[in-house]
Amino acid sequence: MENLPKKVRSKKLNTRVDLTAMVSVSFLLIIFFMVTIELAKPKALVLESPDHGCCDCPQYYRDHGENRSVTLMLGEDNKLIYYMGFLESPITSPKEIKYGKDGIRKELLKRKNVLLEHSAKGVKPESLIVIIKPSKKSNYGNLINILDEMKIAKIETYAIVPEFTPKETELLALK
Template identity: 35%
Template structure:
């Protein structure tokens, strides 16, 4: 609250002088209000929204709903290597090896063969030697290249045999 303090001045020569008033402003209520507003806005503000990624999982024990010509199988290997082939392992496809560089899997996912086929599904399979970081990185690459259809799948025995025959590991 504001307080008014009156101060009388001594008279000189018989003249009366007007009384001077000094005001003192108490800033405590205004500071309290400022902190209340600051606290209110801090608590009601959304700082960061979560980014969610839709992920489809194949039906366990079900048949392959995707034809071989519409499948790109990506297998995550050791030492940040990626092995991929078009089709299924039973068709004895040609296995290629790449990595996470700009000319690696991103180039494959943004190639004409992948982009022209609207029904193409990228099947992501992790080997036992791969790391969790590799799975996150491949999901990032799928998102960056705008691939719309992808799924995480289990590594089958056919895939392991194909890797052993073509890569040696």
């Protein structure tokens, strides 16, 4: 037999594909779409309004919102003035009070307890609303002290409002 040329067989290459990167990308895409779907869901605020047609609605001795609101005005030199209701016809006249346990904290807890006493049985008691008005001349430490008092007295509904009415500005300027 003659020397026939041998057939050259081609070398078989490895057909295995590494999918590690593909798995990582797919997990990232899944997480991305899960987060975007969650953020795209519409959020609704539940608005509760009282039913005035029932007979066991709480009877407040004064206007509902006015009875629940206390305004704290922070002035210069650690001056703190509070009143309850509207300034034009306050439930509690504007008074200067001190910071701390025997001052504003005692007053806030007293007001909170009065609201609890006047709430109807079986109905969630209304919470006290505190409006904090720091003046431009008040210091940052006083605002922090008032926010600490809100936490200590467990008052959840409060707002920091930097605007003053002309009557409030006059009241802070006294003394």
